[in-house]
Amino acid sequence: MRKPRTPTPAQRRALARRLGRELKRDVPLASKTSFRIGGPAALYFEARTPEALAIAVRAARALEVDHFLLGSGANILIGDRGYPGLVIANHAREITVRGTCVTAASGAMIYPDLIDAATGHGLSGLEHYVGIPSTVGGALWQNLHFLSPAPTRERTMFIGEILESAELLTADNRRRRVDVDYFDFGYDQSILHTRDDVVLSATFELEPAPAEMLARIMDENLRWRAERHPPLDSEPSAGSIFRKIEGIGAGRLIDECGLKGLACGDAQISPRHANIIVNHGRASAADVCALIMHVQRTVHAETGYWLTPEISFIGEFGPVRRIAPETRAAAETKM
């Protein structure tokens, strides 16, 4: 990925003319991510409607200002030096329910807002994703997934299965409604990874279901997550760091290499789940990157697999120190 550039004074002024007083400077980003890590955005704009989102993206494109679209910040690591261009934070959160269709602006939170709206109307299809931090846009970007309900949990369910249509701002700045096939969904994959489209809103086609069934699925899924994953509020993270590889869980490989609990500064490979790095308070992006690189080298040396990060790296990063090759967790374990 190309390094984002700092806008020129002329670009800043032109952007301010288009976006008005809502365009802010030097806004800290760490608190806007689930990892609670990262430097500031040089320029920052909060879009509260799909129209404002389209205006901001069009303005950045027209003025050739490097920009990043921030959802709930749950799948990214922002560099310690921050983002030198424009961060457009998607706070377009309106949700409407009509019959069995739920339409949401792309900044709506899947959990709790969209799930509350759907289950409150006795509609099934979204409840599987309870407890997962994501906006609607982020969920379509990566085809949000979770296991099918207990007791069998025999397959992975994807949000693409219930998507009916979406409104996009396309790469050529047109507003266009597309159906589900457009997204070319896969595991952790969608067309959004390769096209510069922005999701403005999405419509999900759901099915009526008894309230007790919805409540049971949500309880069981929340319990599943609580048993396996570190709690986000007290141990901030970005969820899974690495992709599955040939169907094998990255967590299993990292665990087998004895890396659970290994720490670098305040960043630590979670003792609970080896594919999650947690921030114990003052972790830097450099600490997280040092752990990521150490995991890649160790897992490769011991298993032959090269793990690929699932999270996106946003903005500017400083130097990363190398952890000694043989380092294991025991001496540094923090619980």
Ligand SMILES: NC(=O)C1=CN([C@@H]2O[C@H](COP(=O)(O)OP(=O)(O)OC[C@H]3O[C@@H](n4cnc5c(N)ncnc54)[C@H](OP(=O)(O)O)[C@@H]3O)[C@@H](O)[C@H]2O)C=CC1
């Ligand atoms: N299954 C699990 O347990 C977990 C899953 N996750 C996943 O993490 C993601 C979190 O979403 P969220 O926090 O909102 O996203 P983020 O703010 O972390 O952004 C992630 C990426 O989504 C893209 N994106 C966000 N909004 C839009 C939009 N409106 N239109 C097009 N692309 C968009 C951006 O891509 P670009 O740079 O290309 O614009 C961005 O790089 C979800 O995909 C979720 O599946 C996270 C934690 C746990």
Ligand SMILES: C=C(O[C@H]1[C@H](O)[C@@H](CO)O[C@H](OP(=O)(O)OP(=O)(O)OC[C@H]2O[C@@H](n3ccc(=O)[nH]c3=O)[C@H](O)[C@@H]2O)[C@@H]1NC(C)=O)C(=O)O
């Ligand atoms: C957390 C995320 O998504 C999760 C999603 O919530 C759940 C449920 O559907 O399935 C995946 O987790 P996962 O725990 O199965 O993923 P992996 O880290 O690949 O682990 C696979 C397997 O390894 C084993 N495992 C895991 C952790 C660990 O410390 N030790 C270990 O042995 C477990 O048997 C586990 O089942 C998604 N992760 C990936 C990379 O696909 C996320 O995307 O951020």
